[in-house]
Amino acid sequence: MDWLTDIPGWFADPANWRGDTGVPALFVQHLGYSAAALGLACLVGLPVGVWLGHTGRGGVLAQQVSNAGRAVPVLALLGILLLVPGFGRTWWTLVLCLTLFAVPPVLTNAYTGLREVDRGAVDAARGMGMSGGEVLRKVELPLATPLIMNGVRQSAVQVVATVSIAALFAFGGLGRIITRATGSAGIDLTAALAGTLLIAAFALVVEYGLAAVGRRADPVARARRSAERRSSALRGDRAAGDREASVTTS
């Protein structure tokens, strides 16, 4: 059980925090790759998903994209791209590969979110004389926000996981701590577990952080919350008024 007691020691060792291979540097790399890929995936996936959902076309395409994303192993695509002349082990090879895997959840969820908007609400908006763009902006997008954010979150968690897998091909990021600790000479369990804890913590923070962001961004939930606040404020005023009244009578 030495590895267990050694883990705090690993974190306490300043050598693991310094330089290009220290935790801060690897974390920044991990974050950089993930953010770039997620940003690109949103840039591509959101407009396409929203447009397909708005027009109601290409449902099969949205489904196929998400199926293909699941069936192709990261290891396979990255391995092939690395050997293709012109790509090789550059940061943009990794970002391209990550983006390809990050697009499907964003696209499919945006499509489903738009499609699942209550048709009655859309018809009502049209009946009020809204143009297609207005319906999209004022009705469909606000109502689809929870699912759209869900897709972004799924994608983000997946990207963080995929960056760690890329360390199998000697890319940077926190996965490096694990791959560096496993080799033909055996496994340095302490270091590998320390890396594991960092990666798992990072992924969990992304998952729950973006879930919280999603809840805040949902306009319907926000409207409901502020309505509740208003009504409770009213009740509070009345209670304060009652107190005042009681003070004057006593």
Added chain:
Amino acid sequence: MHAATIPENCLVRNDWICPLYVETRSSVLLEALGQHLYLVLVSLAVGALLAVPLAVLAHRVRRARGLTLGVTTVLYTIPSLAMFILLLPFVGLSATTVVIALALYSLTILVRNILVGLDGVDPEVRDAATGMGLSPWRTLWRVEAPLALPSAMAGLRVAAVSTVALATVGAIIGYGGLGNLITSGYQANFNAQVLTASVLCVVLAVAFDLLLLGAQRLATPWRRS
């Protein structure tokens, strides 16, 4: 004169597509494919065996639902590379480590899909079953289970396809099936090996998907019309 001694073939040229590779390394390929199949089938079976009672429990008991959904969310969020290492101290360097990790992922997908299926059963249908005198267990088996089957099978397809892909990451501890060939092929700059193993992975995933789609059609004949 010297060059003439080197044979001219796709292996020497390091071609991506090389029939000679498949011919000469068929035993290595079959062994990796066998390991891959073993990892996927065992972890799917274990995942499904655990997912059914968990989903039923979560469906019936309100408290169990929150706990099950919370735990599976955490499990699903932990990246695969981290999961394999996390299990190492307890299970050791073996195929079982990979199987447990993959089973946990498929369990998550399955529990959620079965739960969606069970939640989707029309309450009136359930009431009718109760009214006909069916016990809760018989209602579950005869009424709720068949109605939840399409959603459960959809979950199984997703789980199977993603398990085939995820199994490759087991290469980190030397048990990744076709993933082993991909990583070693990359290290050796061996194009044919990387491409062949990758294509086999995708073919395997598609084969699982189609097989399960067929099974789903057979198991739910009432949905075909």
